[in-house]
Amino acid sequence: MKNRENYRKERIDRCIKARSDDIYALSSYKEMWYLIFPRVVPIIGIAILAYFLPLYWKKVVITTCIVAMLAVSWDFLSSCGLLSLGQALFFGIGSYTAGCLNHYFHVPIYLTIPIATICGGFISTILLLPVIRLRGIYFAMVTLILPLMLARGIEATHIFGGNEGITGLSPFPNVWVELTFIIAGMWAALFALRRFISSDYGLIFVSIRDNDRATMASGINIYSFKAQALFIGSSICAFCGAFMTHSYMFTGIPVFTMEFSILPIAASAIGGIGTLAGPLLGAFILVPLSEILREFGTLRVVFYGLVLVVCVVALPEGIFHYLSRKYNEMERWVRLE
């Protein structure tokens, strides 16, 4: 082997990546397949898995999809410079909106979910509007506290069923509808957000994260854009909340638990922050893993934690970043001049 001292490792785009970047991707099936493959395989894979698994695992897939959507929404918010520790807030508001509409006003299920999605996003945005000027950890702290406050508030005032919550809500017709609905919702959210964030309009959101002062000095009203980002992000979470309410036929204080805030962040950290697809991948690793580890009983958390640590230490950039690099780029040794 050649003397590596005079060589350096260079990473360059694969030829096919360069070819399929443009309209020329349509010139051959090979290029098209190169583009379609990483998108189609997960879509078909998850669909097949979901429909042929036993009922218990179908429910696991549903939970996974919900966590995945929360994670995608978290990643979107963080891409816009809004570090949120309170996905549970958006989730809970969506859940309670759907639950109350269904229970008190007998609104049918096919209306409660869309209404809760929009209203949930709206209420969350209004709630956080006063603190939208805060940055980084200060904004995060407020989002962390709000769901805890709401949960205790409901417990103390006994509104919306208080401690017991609201039970007996209308369920989905059957588990197939439920599965299709959430999987479709998840892919729609992912691909829509990915497209949105790479558009010219979406670039402004990313620029706020990069440097909000420079964005202001570019004549952009960053508070209006942050509010829009908040609405989009929280609407997705509210959709998840409304969906889960009808799936479990129940809404109550547990929807505000920290788990819904922390799991999406863990999934994003493992999957790769800033890619939107990474957090989804992370969720599809973490949630099923936690189910598989149930057999270990009390040791479950130990193994779960071990996997988390190994992932973060071995691939600090995130699994998705690693995979996309391997797929799009090649490495070669070049001689130093």
Place this chain on the structure above:
Amino acid sequence: MAILEIKGVTKSFGGVKAVDDVSVKVEKNTLLGIIGPNGSGKTTLVNIITGFIKPDKGSVLFKGKELIGLPPYTITNLGIGRAFQMVKPFFHLPAFKNLIVPLSSRRVRSTSGGGYGDKDAIALDILEEVGFERDSSVPYKTASVLPHGYLKRLELARLISLKSEIFILDELFSGISIAELTSILPIIEKILFEGNTVIMIEHRLKELFRVANKVIVLNFGKKIKEGAPKDILEDEEVKKAYLGVEV
């Protein structure tokens, strides 16, 4: 009539008076230089004009319109563009995509007749104007890998893309080589030639005095001298402030 009028602006941070009762008039289509030792309040003054800091006292009038109390983005949309001393590009974005953000501002959309047209093409045109070679890969590179000189040019390009009427350049020449500097100076001269107004904060006095019409000197937040460049150079008080001669 003066295009920008600063009247009795004062700002204290705790006990320190960063800017102390500074008044200055900037005529249209002139270049105003602001000089002074470190910590003399030059950047604070710019921050006040552009709305990033609210002053304790005083007023800033742009074409007779009060700017104090307006948020930075509104002031930018009125036509006051500001380049930062510490370059602040959007590091994750390619250089030409950096300009998409100012090109999406209300000011540009209203002056160019709506948000239509190929923003990428406009961005590449403007980048070429400030010295990004069009046929090279430079405009397409991520801002985080660009050398410092190009980032300074990118700041300038942001102001040009905003179609600013007043260009506020905060130490644009700091940290760049003489060769870079001599290629950026003509861009500033061109900005002036097109009828715009420039306010420059600068430590490179020789280059500044070549282009400036008027210079003000700040020391400990106070304006100690105002006048044409050649008068400034000979002023005793200015020499003391710069060289630290005992009074």
